[in-house]
Amino acid sequence: MKKIFLFATLLATLTSCEKFLDKNPQEGGISKFENAAQYDALLNNIRITRNRFEWSNAIVASDDCVFEPEWQTLGSATSLNFYQRYEAYSTWNQDQYRSQFGSGAGAVPFQSTYSNMYDVNYIINTIDDEAIQGSPQLKKQVKAEAKFWRGTYHFLLAVEFCMHPGLNSGNNPGIGYRNTISPQTTGVEDRNTVKFTFDNIVRDLEEAETALVEVGKTQLKTNEPWRISSPAAQAMLARAHLYLGNYQKAFTFAKKAYDAYNFLYDLNDQSKFALLNLSPAQTETYNGVTYSVFPQYPAITDDNSTVNTASNSVYYYKEAYFRMVSQFGAIFKMPPTQSLYDTYESSDLRRKVYFNNNFNINNASYLPARLKDQLISMSYAKHAASRSQCGFILGVTVPEIMLIMAECRARNAGDGQNASVILKDLRKKRFPATYVDNIGGSLDEVKAERRRELAMLFRWHDLKRYNALDNANITVTKRGRIDPFSPTSDIVTFRLAPNAPAYALPILEAEIALLGWPQNEYGGVTNQ
């Protein structure tokens, strides 16, 4: 009997040897996660550059950007299709969204975002394992940065694919908040509510901010723009709270961020924007000074000798608290609407440096006279990484933080004076000295300044919140063909009603099919 007992014990030992099974099945080029340094390295690879399609739909959909139907005639055979497609996006064409978000390239926002989402969730879920070597300090910091990214990715998705949480008490569908690494998931299947999504976004960002302060990561390092410090988390929290209408919190976080970091480029500083053999078509002369398109080949890497190639300059754009770039090819540069362009005073240096001459109008004799206007030949090119690239910085910038502070002041009755002070601080770097004070501190003035400074990028996001929170009742109208792919179809005016369901763009059809999610209902677009 004793021997049988011994046998049973031996057998149990044999088959329950956990360590034995911990061997990595494959070695060579890859390794198991064993230390916090590996996790830290993951954060070095969080790509600053986002794929080109991400966010582009939101830019094109807003009233800052329009692809006039006549632009199609500018296109070559290859670019024709591009113009047609973007005209369709510009006029909120549901079929085109369906097609883009059906498969292929349209899958990109989901692919790249959720690919990174996996990495950050991996960090958050596994770095605290006892088996992972490394100081608690480093682990805490890395985890906080990962939480920051998780909140930020969800924020970008929620703004693009969800209705504003201020509508319907936040009970419209959310984005299926993803916080695990296992394919076995609960909670994402039904998208949950947009309120649920934003609650989690804010919690992630707040936890990140707290932890980063606790570990002393409070200094923003401009030569590590992809790494997150507490000012970056505060800046992102300010943006999120502003979007949610929590102006008190938005101001608090914006102030903290601003106090920690407040670098602004001075557009009056020619040395920063000196020209590099640009053709006249790519320059504009104002007050006897010839400007390039900002910041195509800017000398803004002056304090960073390690990365000073033109194509990388955008990553080191120092006004940002963290750099996240949505990058497009030159052809993707966005044509501004008349209404946007008209908001710039002639003395506004931003009109010169944020926009680029896209075509040589003099040669475009086939264009209708109306479109020969210089305005239409311009495209928004702020943050262009190079002459052939256009990279929108999705990270929060110092001007955005200043504008958040100003807006919160302006919304606080009697605080308009303080708002005005902030706006003037910003305008000092955007206008020749004599034009700086030409502004007050009303909410409308702040909104107008915000649109000028943050043109294109946040207009869609602002339209959603103005309509939802301020009852702004803004109807967007755009010109376009009924069938943008048929050059002979009628040109009509499309209208997007305030708070229309079309403000939540359709989600990738493949995801809808695989997940069983409810698709956004879309609608509220009319034409005449």
Add this chain to the structure above:
Amino acid sequence: MYLFRNSTGRKAGGPKEKLLRIMRLTAILLSTTCFFANAEEGSGQKLSLSGRNLTLQEVFAQIKKNTGYVFFYDEAHLKKAHRVNIDMKNAELKDVLDWCFRDQPLTYSIVGTTVVVKNKATGEERTIDLEHAELLLESPPPSVNVTGKVVLETGAPAVGVSVIVKGTALGTTSNEKGEFSLSSIDENATLVISGVNIQVSEVKVGGRNALGTIILKIKIDETFAEVVVVNTGFQTISKERITGAYGQVNDKILDKRPTNNIATALNGQIAGLVADPTTGFIIRGRSTLSNNVNDRLPLLVVDGFPIEGGFETINPNDVLKVDVLKDAAATSIYGARAANGVIVVTTKGMGKKGRMNVNYNGFVSIGSKMDLEYYMNMVESRKQIELDDYFYNTFKGTTNIRDPWTNTTFRGRYGSYFTLLAERDKGNITQEYFDAERTKMLNSTYVHDWEDYILQNSVAQQHNLVISGAGEKNSYKFSFLYDNDKTYLQNNNQNRYMLGFSNIYNISPNIRYTFNANITMYDQQNNAVNLSYAKSATAPWTRMYDENGNYSRHIHAYYEPRAMEWETRLPFSMRYNYLEESHLRDNRINGDDLRLQNEFDIKIGRDFRIKPMFQYEYSNNENISIYNPRSQAVRNAANIIGSVDPANSDRFVSQLPNGGFYRYNSGFQRNSFKLRLQADYNKTIGTKHEIAAVAGGELISSTLEQDAQDLKYGYIDEVLNYALFDYNVNRNNIFGENIASAPPTYENATIATPTSFSRQATTYNERFTAGYANASYTYNRKYTISGSLRTDASNYISETNRERFSPFYSVGLRWNMKAEKFLAGVNWLDRLALRATYGSTGNAAGKSNLLPFSVFQTQAPTGETGNYPGGVVNGRQNDLLTWEKTYSTNIGTDFAMFRGKLFGSLEFYNRLSEDLLTLVQTSNVIWSTTSQTINAAKVRNQGFEITLGSNINFGKNFNWQSSVVFDNNDNEVLEYNFLSTYLLNYVGSGTFVAGLPTDRIIAVKVVGTAPGGYYIQEKKNGELVPVLNSSYMFGGVNSIGSTIPGTNIKEDDRVYYIGRSTPPQTLGFTNTFSWKGLSLMTVMTGRFGHLIRRSDEGLAFGQGIMSYSATGVAALMESPKVATTETGIPMITVQNFNAWGTNNSLRTFYGDIGYEKASFIRFNEVYLGYDFPESIATSTRNIFKSATIYTQVRNLGIIWTNNESNIDPEYIPGTIKPIRTFTFGVRLGF
């Protein structure tokens, strides 16, 4: 011949180190052997006995002690015997006995290992088992004398049958008339009557004196029908109690199929086991979707242990039997690795106590020469030239036939006649010269140069020596095998050595230790001409040597006249001759495989055993090529990777260092350990209850290190050294191209990618733990119920999952119907049993590409992130990853009738394979990727198997045994949800399709030809469309493109499911005829119901290639298979060029006309052997105990096929038909 001397000596596993290792291993083996050989000597076969005045009982006791022979005698008889004096050393037992029985009133006879002592005068014998003598003393007082007579069912007297009083050692044997008598036995005794080939019966004495005639039933000779015991690798189970489906091949068949690989000998012997020369065995259809052949192979078990090495590491002469376990009841105990079935090899047993046995087995196989014309499949010169003229004139000036002199980027080769045409048009040769050369070509054929310089008769030989014996406490076996194969190609040579040693050592009466060691070493020199490349460079007029006896120039990668022009500026000649090239390289593969098995068998009590077992395996392989500096491979690379000579701008110099190339092509090292602890419980309670159970646990660890390719330039054989070469420099070739993108070619391959150099090994670690149990219970020898349970965990099933209870299980039932009363009267039926099983097994398929958890992968720093080290999470943790599972149901019956003349089994099975790993489209939200390999597909295999055997005697000496195995497998993919976007991916045997077999063939239906030379495709809706362009052939029109509008390919309008590529039915038919010592065995196999694709009907044409296949030309010009709207199939034209497929033939594109029926019956082999009768064998001065000579012919050819072209469907024209071999061999026992 360029001889290999040594490797660089720098690599682990280089020849020197390998030699040392082999020496060490051999030394270990030899020392162990010596130890046991000594132990054996003390109790040798020869007998030494001395003593004076010994009683016979004393002599018998000594003999028993020394030899194990037992004596049967009547003590009364022995009392009459006188004492003996003896002094014999190393004498035969017979001599000793002869001496002792000299002058005695007694005589003796030896039956097996029993010496029966008889009364000399009467022949009366009384057998008393010496070992039970004490029982005799204690037996109750005798009270009755009985007599009786035993006869067989046929009425014939049963001679020599033993009649024993049950419970005692008292007994006797029947005489010539079948009569027996016993005196003084208990009147209530029961007599147990038994003998060879009769069923045991019992007779109650019941106080009678005369028992009368007792009829005995003849026992069926089952030795051929089925071997009584099945080895599952974990235990041996008697056939009468097994519930599962299995097939068995024993040494009686294996001995008649001499081979160097035991796998060959299984072909056609077991229903449901399909052997494929390239993919190995498939048992009961494909049950995984993994494309890795290794994932589809059955588990191979040798003497109880699954092994990592293949059949080639098993000495074919040492195999006693092979059991193929087919259903879940048989295999589920192997758990996660058993879904493809299990093949269990049992090696031959150890020596018996007594004299040492020495067996030699050797054979020589001589092959006929390769069927050259079949392989070349080449048109005659006239036709070749005719077609060349046509193609040249048709395509001249198009991109297909460019002017090689003006197209500087064009370096492609032209055939020699094409070259002639081009040179004439260019004005480089005169018309007269052209005409003369053309005439020469027309009138010459040198194809048979191949027979002189490339081919040869293959000669394979194998020698095998086995020495076995037993000592007092141990038995042993030592084997050595050498085989050598000089293939049908000159300059090839393959050697293999195997050393085997086994020993069983009885440590104590209750503890037995078994040790097996097996070493395989092999080396191959594969320096024959590269056949397929040489074929593509051969026209009928291509010769090996020119008139002056120099190597003639063969076509290589360049237009020959330009190559000759370049040569004047290059450092080396550009000449190429495939025969010369074969002499200037050294391709060698060598490796070794070691397997050590240890088993302890510890008996605890009467019924319980514990068996700790341990196996270690080591395997090493390396594949090396060395190119002589004079070889074209080196000359060409040195020429092409050249730069302008600074000293003479007209000339190039090479950038490569002087010397040859040393290329480490591939290699691996594998270490694996298997540890098992098992308990066995066997108990028989009373006469009706039998229980057999095992339970145990396993640990398996296997590490495989795979080396990447490595190339050294400037290799100098004499000093075994190579030159340093900076691989990081960007280099251009003489054409100004970067050599990274345009490396020099060599016989259709790239010799090197010289700009990068890295040799990174990848290591794969496999670890398993498992617990298992198996039990069976039999009631009254009629009803058996069996069950098994196993749970596996491994390091590639995810961390959370491994804790989950993931059982593999089986249940089985068996009903021996013949034992029931209602069948007792059915005399013609000897046996009838029904079996039913259900259970699950797993498959570790696809594991090499999967990781259960996410891992860290370093990334190169990017501009975006400065110089910071980055990393990514590689792979997506899949904690849903689980074993592929197969649920099998098997219903079978075993039967035997007409006293064993006919027997067999019938099996029906249904195998549902679930959770098969396959790439599926996944949600980014869930998986963070758009596709992932997960457990998602489902496949079903259904089928039946028939095994029939017969064993019929004609008269006294002639016997005919035959075996037919037939199986039918229906296979269907039930679920598979990855839909390809491209129709082309489905055509042929591409993407799996739910609702179709795993080996489905999908094709376009071709119904004729249209004007202009286009095929007409018929859609399912009846629409007829011409195939205008090969890229868009499936749309039938150019505009459709290749994306699929729908999702279900079965309903696609354009393509049809036309059949399967593997045979649904297979047949094996084996016959053995024996007459006295002569035996003749024939083996035939058949495969039915599948299709083959006739890729040989492609017409190679154009600038690159220069020879036309005879089949292709015939298909094109002579025998159109498609009903045509015009006459014949039109020739290719510039206009219809795009409609011709990539192989330049309408015949080989994915139309249904490219497929043909492929059923066949093949006559595999015939064996004729003669066993010398014992009298002759022993009369040869006691040299041989047994002797057999035999001859065998293999690959006799096709007997029948339903293929319309009447070709061998397994070997279409243009391939190498299996060479017919003639084998002569002997088996000798000493």
